[in-house]
Amino acid sequence: MxxxxxxxxxxxxxxxxxxxxxxxxxxxxxxxxxxxxxxxAEANVNLAAxxxxxxxxxxxxxxxxxxxxxxxxxxxxxxxxxxxDAGGGRAPIEAVMRALVxxxxxxxxxxxxxxxxxxxxxxxxxxxxVPPIRKIRNRExxxxxxxxxxxxxxxxxxxxxxxxxxxxxxxxxxxxxIRDSERLDKLSEGLCDLDDVDGVIDRVVAVTTLALTAGxxxxxxxxxxxxxxxx
Amino acid sequence: MxxxxxxxxxxxxxxxxxxxxxxxxxxxxxxxxxxxxxxxAEANVNLAAxxxxxxxxxxxxxxxxxxxxxxxxxxxxxxxxxxxDAGGGRAPIEAVMRALVxxxxxxxxxxxxxxxxxxxxxxxxxxxxVPPIRKIRNRExxxxxxxxxxxxxxxxxxxxxxxxxxxxxxxxxxxxxIRDSERLDKLSEGLCDLDDVDGVIDRVVAVTTLALTAGxxxxxxxxxxxxxxxx
DNA sequence: GTCTATAGACTGATAGAC
DNA sequence: GTCTATCAGTCTATAGAC
Numbered sequence: 001m002x003x004x005x006x007x008x009x010x011x012x013x014x015x016x017x018x019x020x021x022x023x024x025x026x027x028x029x030x031x032x033x034x035x036x037x038x039x040x041a042e043a044n045v046n047l048a049a050x051x052x053x054x055x056x057x058x059x060x061x062x063x064x065x066x067x068x069x070x071x072x073x074x075x076x077x078x079x080x081x082x083x084x085d086a087g088g089g090r091a092p093i094e095a096v097m098r099a100l101v102x103x104x105x106x107x108x109x110x111x112x113x114x115x116x117x118x119x120x121x122x123x124x125x126x127x128x129x130v131p132p133i134r135k136i137r138n139r140e141x142x143x144x145x146x147x148x149x150x151x152x153x154x155x156x157x158x159x160x161x162x163x164x165x166x167x168x169x170x171x172x173x174x175x176x177x178i179r180d181s182e183r184l185d186k187l188s189e190g191l192c193d194l195d196d197v198d199g200v201i202d203r204v205v206a207v208t209t210l211a212l213t214a215g216x217x218x219x220x221x222x223x224x225x226x227x228x229x230x231x
Numbered sequence: 232m233x234x235x236x237x238x239x240x241x242x243x244x245x246x247x248x249x250x251x252x253x254x255x256x257x258x259x260x261x262x263x264x265x266x267x268x269x270x271x272a273e274a275n276v277n278l279a280a281x282x283x284x285x286x287x288x289x290x291x292x293x294x295x296x297x298x299x300x301x302x303x304x305x306x307x308x309x310x311x312x313x314x315x316d317a318g319g320g321r322a323p324i325e326a327v328m329r330a331l332v333x334x335x336x337x338x339x340x341x342x343x344x345x346x347x348x349x350x351x352x353x354x355x356x357x358x359x360x361v362p363p364i365r366k367i368r369n370r371e372x373x374x375x376x377x378x379x380x381x382x383x384x385x386x387x388x389x390x391x392x393x394x395x396x397x398x399x400x401x402x403x404x405x406x407x408x409i410r411d412s413e414r415l416d417k418l419s420e421g422l423c424d425l426d427d428v429d430g431v432i433d434r435v436v437a438v439t440t441l442a443l444t445a446g447x448x449x450x451x452x453x454x455x456x457x458x459x460x461x462x
Numbered sequence: 463g464t465c466t467a468t469a470g471a472c473t474g475a476t477a478g479a480c
Numbered sequence: 481g482t483c484t485a486t487c488a489g490t491c492t493a494t495a496g497a498c
Contacts, residue, residue, distance in 0.1 A: 032362060036474060046483050051475060129358055131263060141418050164419035165434060172407030173400050187372050188395035203396060207442040214441050266490065277466050282492065473490060
């Protein structure tokens with residue numbers, strides 16, 4: 001299979017043409033609005049070529065998403081490693097969270113005109129959450145565990161359950177900001193500046209850090225502010 | 232149109248049969264896996280009846296979603312009003328946020344077997360985010376403004392921009408918890424108890440409140456902890 | 463008004479010639 | 481590896497029965 005792939009790489013215009021045409025169209029118009037016929041027209045290849053090279057429409061989408069996810073995960077881990085190396089194996093919690101949400105937000109926020117096709121595609125993937133993409137997302141647990149471990153190193157006294165909730169909430173804020181940036185912009189009438197990417201990252205990092213460290217000196221117990229006042 | 236609807240209500244088995252069959256199937260198997268033919272088979276009606284009563288598949292989905300959204304919004308506002316009445320027109324910020332995220336989380340979390348069809352449908356709507364549903368979501372701005380106003384009353388000194396970000400983040404945490412409950416469960420190996428609905432609500436409310444009130448007495452300036460340390 | 467039967471245009475997938 | 485032709489399945493639209 002490998003030698004087959006290597007041989008194909010040199011001459012296989014078709015495969016790459018399909019990939020780039022598909023990513024461009026999906027990024028622009030979404031998964032549900034783009035048919036295989038649209039893609040092959042854009043790529044100037046035959047309809048049957050898609051099924052020959054990828055097996056199905058879903059597998060084409062999956063390949064696109066996997067490729068972009070790998071790049072994203074590498075960026076995250078590189079930023080995490082840099083932060084931990086700078087701190088002698090332990091990074092401050094702010095830096096860990098920044099490595100988690102920074103690459104995603106930097107890629108997908110900011111002035112619309114400046115966004116790459118890849119970024120637009122990932123935004124679509126986040127919004128539409130088509131079945132093949134959901135399946136892949138569910139396999140990223142091991143990647144997230146690396147961040148949970150780094151968070152544990154940054155906050156030695158923090159209970160595991162709070163680590164996981166913090167990680168979950170950080171991703172929630174980052175993703176929802178990408179997904180619903182338009183709504184937030186309308187709701188706040190432009191007051192929330194979504195083009196100020198660093199500002200947004202700072203906010204997400206600040207809220208998460210606050211939630212993880214509130215009410216304790218620096219390495220005490222976990223957040224226990226679940227006073228359960230209401231119903 | 233109203234009198235038309237009233238007269239139809241008495242005898243219109245078909246319409247309601249379609250609605251309930253559609254909601255059940257969508258809740259179980261998702262939007263992309265359920266065809267109109269599946270729905271009319273389940274409802275024991277003719278295929279064309281869907282187009283007669285709803286115009287299109289998208290409008291059927293829209294009607295289902297609008298109906299459930301109205302119920303949800305009523306619950307939220309009722310809870311908000313109760314809290315503000317109890318406090319003489321101003322509710323504490325915790326109660327406001329609880330009214331915002333509580334109804335959604337109570338409906339969509341908890342032991343799987345106990346979830347209503349309506350709740351499962353709303354979870355699907357949150358996960359798949361099909362076009363007709365996205366359109367409706369974008370129209371809920373005015374509803375959210377009521378909560379922004381209540382938050383402003385609860386935190387008179389808080390800057391508007393922080394109010395909006397807090398509202399946005401609260402919804403982000405609530406929705407992502409519903410959407411990705413499975414992943415969080417796997418990641419934490421069951422440590423994060425997603426069946427403890429009140430516990431989850433408390434967490435979301437606590438984090439949001441913390442973010443909105445951190446580092447100031449009670450009615451001082453806004454959160455200004457955007458120190459922007461990193462890149 | 464309500465519903466049925468039917469036809470149309472479109473989709474993703476595939477067999478088989480080249 | 482590529483292409484044509486065709487498949488079964490989808491949503492939509494409409495003529496006409498009740």
